[in-house]
Amino acid sequence: xxxxxxxxxxxxxxxxxxxxxxxxxxxxxxxxxxxxxxxxxxxxxxxxxxxxxxxxxxxxxxxxxxxxxxxxxxxxxxxxxxxxxxxxxxxxxxxxxxxxxxxxxxxxxxxxxxxxxxxxxxxxxxxxxxxxxxxxxxxxxxxxxxxxxxxxxxxxxxxxxxxxxxxxxxxxxxxxxxxxxxxxxxxxxxxxxxxxxxxxxxxxxxxxxxxxxxxxxxxxxxxxxxxxxxxxxxxxxx
Amino acid sequence: xxxxxxxxxxxxxxxxxxxxxxxxxxxxxxxxxxxxxxxxxxxxxxxxxxxxxxxxxxxxxxxxxxxxxxxxxxxxxxxxxxxxxxxxxxxxxxxxxxxxxxxxxxxxxxxxxxxxxxx
Numbered sequence: 290x291x292x293x294x295x296x297x298x299x300x301x302x303x304x305x306x307x308x309x310x311x312x313x314x315x316x317x318x319x320x321x322x323x324x325x326x327x328x329x330x331x332x333x334x335x336x337x338x339x340x341x342x343x344x345x346x347x348x349x350x351x352x353x354x355x356x357x358x359x360x361x362x363x364x365x366x367x368x369x370x371x372x373x374x375x376x377x378x379x380x381x382x383x384x385x386x387x388x389x390x391x392x393x394x395x396x397x398x399x400x401x402x403x404x405x406x407x408x409x410x411x412x413x414x415x416x417x418x419x420x421x422x423x424x425x426x427x428x429x430x431x432x433x434x435x436x437x438x439x440x441x442x443x444x445x446x447x448x449x450x451x452x453x454x455x456x457x458x459x460x461x462x463x464x465x466x467x468x469x470x471x472x473x474x475x476x477x478x479x480x481x482x483x484x485x486x487x488x489x490x491x492x493x494x495x496x497x498x499x500x501x502x503x504x505x506x507x508x509x510x511x512x513x514x515x516x517x518x519x520x521x522x523x524x525x526x527x
Numbered sequence: 528x529x530x531x532x533x534x535x536x537x538x539x540x541x542x543x544x545x546x547x548x549x550x551x552x553x554x555x556x557x558x559x560x561x562x563x564x565x566x567x568x569x570x571x572x573x574x575x576x577x578x579x580x581x582x583x584x585x586x587x588x589x590x591x592x593x594x595x596x597x598x599x600x601x602x603x604x605x606x607x608x609x610x611x612x613x614x615x616x617x618x619x620x621x622x623x624x625x626x627x628x629x630x631x632x633x634x635x636x637x638x639x640x641x642x643x644x645x646x
Contacts, residue, residue, distance in 0.1 A: 355539060356539075443539045445540070445545070488616075491548050492544065492548070492612060492615055492616075492624070493539075493542070493544050493545045493548055494542065494544045494545075494624065494625075495539040495540075495542060495544075495545060498539065498542055499539060505620075507620070507624075508620035509620075511615050511616065511619055511620040512619050512620060514615075514616045514617075514619075515616070515617060515618065515619040518616070518617055
């Protein structure tokens with residue numbers, strides 16, 4: 290197989306793409322390519338990864354125009370004319386090369402009150418929640434998020450609206466709103482209904498299209514919109 | 528905008544729903560621009576029969592009819608897109624949003640074509 294031509298972003302915001310060559314192998318992932326270049330060609334290349342099996346959510350990058358988890362993205366699926374362009378995730382400040390500063394992304398989780406608020410203690414019996422319960426199924430549909438930032442990077446509302454909480458944080462809020470054991474539903478709904486909250490979503494569904502876990506944050510956000518509208522009409526939300 | 532922002536990814540914008548949102552916005556702008564012209568024509572009716580008839584005569588030109596069909600398309604596509612988003616935001620999630628968006632554009636195109644045929 291011919292060597293792959295790989296353009297990789299080097300530097301910070303004012304950096305540039307630098308072109309390298311890397312050998313093609315069977316079943317090769319984009320992360321394999323980045324690792325090859327860092328270990329064999331230029332050890333100053335900075336990038337982030339940990340588990341390499343699609344669990345930790347550390348290795349997301351922009352590959353040929355789209356945000357992807359690189360450890361589970363096969364080169365054969367994304368290569369175009371034997372070329373790959375690999376950049377850092379969009380909508381996040383670049384620390385160096387392919388590593389972004391995800392502080393804002395995680396701060397939005399806190400802003401959306403994405404922490405579980407227990408209503409019982411360890412002395413209480415375990416809550417009995419039936420798998421067929423509609424609310425539990427809504428939770429199940431949204432809980433496999435790995436915090437990779439792909440949805441954040443693919444979202445134009447994030448790009449345009451600095452206040453926007455983002456698809457991942459709102460998706461997290463939706464799963465907690467449907468968790469029968471959680472005790473902060475009112476405060477959370479108020480948080481996600483503020484400026485930059487769920488109503489800011491344009492329903493482009495880019496988050497759903499790119500989520501490597503196959504989640505649909507747009508569906509979760511639509512649920513929050515309906516929930517906040519109902520609360521507003523009942524006078525429970527200012 | 529930095530060089531990086533220029534090169535950063537907008538590949539996701541090729542999606543049907545992103546394009547549907549764009550069409551919704553652009554049709555809204557087109558309708559907003561059309562509205563003052565519409566009121567201007569209505570104003571002609573108040574001024575005199577002759578000035579309105581003169582305008583209506585001018586408006587029978589094929590090119591103007593095509594433009595009117597465009598307005599009908601914009602109105603229909605904006606209505607269809609708005610109803611879809613309104614349903615999504617007030618009734619909660621329903622699957623098949625891409626198909627609904629495409630269906631809305633097709634219905635609007637048919638409405639525009641029907642206007643053109645009937646004109």
